[in-house]
Amino acid sequence: MMTRNFQNFLRALGKPLVLFIIRFGELVQFLVKTLYHCFAPPFYFKNFGRQLLDMGFYSLPVVGLTTIFAGMVIALQSYSGFARFGAESAVASVVFISVTRELAPVLSALMVAGRIGAAMAAEIGTMRVTEQIDALQTLSTNPFKYLVAPRVWSGLIVLPILVFLGDIIGIFGGYVVGVYKLGFNPANYINSTLENMEALDIISGLVKASVFGFIIALMGCYNGYRSKGGAQGVGEATTNAVVSASILILIFNYILTEVFFSK
Amino acid sequence: MEKEIKISIRNLQKSFGKKQVLRGVDLDIRAGESLVVIGGSGTGKSVLIKCIQGLLTPDEGSIKIDGEETIGKNARHLRDLNARMGMLFQGGALFDSLSVWENVAFSLLENKKISRDKAKLEAVRVLRQVGLASDVADLSPSELSGGMQKRVGLARAVITRPEIILFDEPTTGLDPIMADVINDLIVESAKGLGATTLTITHDMASARKIADKVAMLYEGKIIWQGTVKEMDKTDNPYVCQFINGCAQGPIKMEF
Ligand SMILES: Nc1ncnc2c1ncn2[C@@H]1O[C@H](COP(=O)(O)OP(=O)(O)OP(=O)(O)O)[C@@H](O)[C@H]1O
Numbered sequence A: 001m002m003t004r005n006f007q008n009f010l011r012a013l014g015k016p017l018v019l020f021i022i023r024f025g026e027l028v029q030f031l032v033k034t035l036y037h038c039f040a041p042p043f044y045f046k047n048f049g050r051q052l053l054d055m056g057f058y059s060l061p062v063v064g065l066t067t068i069f070a071g072m073v074i075a076l077q078s079y080s081g082f083a084r085f086g087a088e089s090a091v092a093s094v095v096f097i098s099v100t101r102e103l104a105p106v107l108s109a110l111m112v113a114g115r116i117g118a119a120m121a122a123e124i125g126t127m128r129v130t131e132q133i134d135a136l137q138t139l140s141t142n143p144f145k146y147l148v149a150p151r152v153w154s155g156l157i158v159l160p161i162l163v164f165l166g167d168i169i170g171i172f173g174g175y176v177v178g179v180y181k182l183g184f185n186p187a188n189y190i191n192s193t194l195e196n197m198e199a200l201d202i203i204s205g206l207v208k209a210s211v212f213g214f215i216i217a218l219m220g221c222y223n224g225y226r227s228k229g230g231a232q233g234v235g236e237a238t239t240n241a242v243v244s245a246s247i248l249i250l251i252f253n254y255i256l257t258e259v260f261f262s263k
Numbered sequence B: 001m002e003k004e005i006k007i008s009i010r011n012l013q014k015s016f017g018k019k020q021v022l023r024g025v026d027l028d029i030r031a032g033e034s035l036v037v038i039g040g041s042g043t044g045k046s047v048l049i050k051c052i053q054g055l056l057t058p059d060e061g062s063i064k065i066d067g068e069e070t071i072g073k074n075a076r077h078l079r080d081l082n083a084r085m086g087m088l089f090q091g092g093a094l095f096d097s098l099s100v101w102e103n104v105a106f107s108l109l110e111n112k113k114i115s116r117d118k119a120k121l122e123a124v125r126v127l128r129q130v131g132l133a134s135d136v137a138d139l140s141p142s143e144l145s146g147g148m149q150k151r152v153g154l155a156r157a158v159i160t161r162p163e164i165i166l167f168d169e170p171t172t173g174l175d176p177i178m179a180d181v182i183n184d185l186i187v188e189s190a191k192g193l194g195a196t197t198l199t200i201t202h203d204m205a206s207a208r209k210i211a212d213k214v215a216m217l218y219e220g221k222i223i224w225q226g227t228v229k230e231m232d233k234t235d236n237p238y239v240c241q242f243i244n245g246c247a248q249g250p251i252k253m254e255f
């Protein structure tokens, strides 16, 4: 009796576990192939350009809105929070540090994952189920080079640029709240921002952004590429792309923070 | 005089999960020959040409092209092989992010690096051959009817004048007149350009017009092959039932 229960328990545990290991193996294989094709010619610059535009330029409004509100709210929160310790003067630095290290990279990446990761999975997934990927192959064109590599490169390059702009916009948001709502002196606010500014804060945020961009493109392409079974399959791929990218972004955010700041 | 064998398939097997689709296909296609494969819906005709094209890896068996084994070769080999073949997909498989002429000229633009102007001229010329006027060239594939998409797919498959062309149901969904235009084009590709062609069709009128040889696929094997004349005289019950389209006979439809 006891062993039967135990066997059932193992069985219930085993199937998802085996599935997980298989999926993980597939992902690693996809990753290795992607890395190889990112560096081996030919490169499809036109596709790369289109991705830059889609991923970068058209994401600007979303990233701008996200970061300006993030900067504003952090100014407000830290002011009311720090009033308990009589440390209101730290608001400017707190805004700078939290926006550049955390808020701009993480929130922007999550927004872009929703916008672009989903679009990538849907586009590549549709190409898969309508045999367009097979057709590419019959025309002597490698789908990894034609579809995946341009998206991955674009993710690596575009996200840091977006996040850098997001840093500026977010800090500006904090400044607006600090000066017009909390009554800081503009010159003092700017001075205390500049005085405590460190390059590592910005750089770590941009490195994070690049890694997140890679994750978004990889998960979008991977889930699209392996989708099957018509519209439903493509829908599933889209959901999986966004969810898996978001979770990986949060995990890698922690890992990279450890790498940069825990000494 | 018999030409040398261009494509030689031996004991080709392919399953999806538990479902055995191809159970040992043997087939020879001679250079410059036009072979038509007939067979019921879902018997694995599309799977067969995807194996030849290298899109699916068979579980067992061999496919030799010009005497050279193609299965298990690396990606570069496959690429060179694909450059010598053209394929029309059953569903068209046009790139919806590109215009019609960019679809047709894809190989010229991406592989042969021909200038866009020249490539477009060539694309428009081939589009005219498949009965499409030059004003469709700048449309997107989604703006075309199903039959028009099929013809664009056909134009894309033949534009580089490949040695081997695989057509998956080229005339399905076309009106009878346009179907005949396409038949002529296939005959011309084979006879005029010397290409070896393999055509899948349910359309017996089309099969009679283009086939040098007909092969019938049933339950994962080639159960009969011969010329069109032999097809009309054969007493093979499967072939008779199929070409006459009778519900009664040895072939049972599973509902
Ligand atoms: N990628 C795949 N995964 C799983 N099963 C498949 C796949 N491709 C084909 N099959 C199965 O193989 C069988 C043969 O499919 P195929 O598309 O070759 O049929 P067909 O002979 O071309 O039919 P039709 O004349 O309707 O086009 C079908 O039963 C199908 O379910």
Ligand SMILES: [Mg+2]
Pocket: B045, B046, B047, B090, B168
């Ligand atoms: Mg088919």
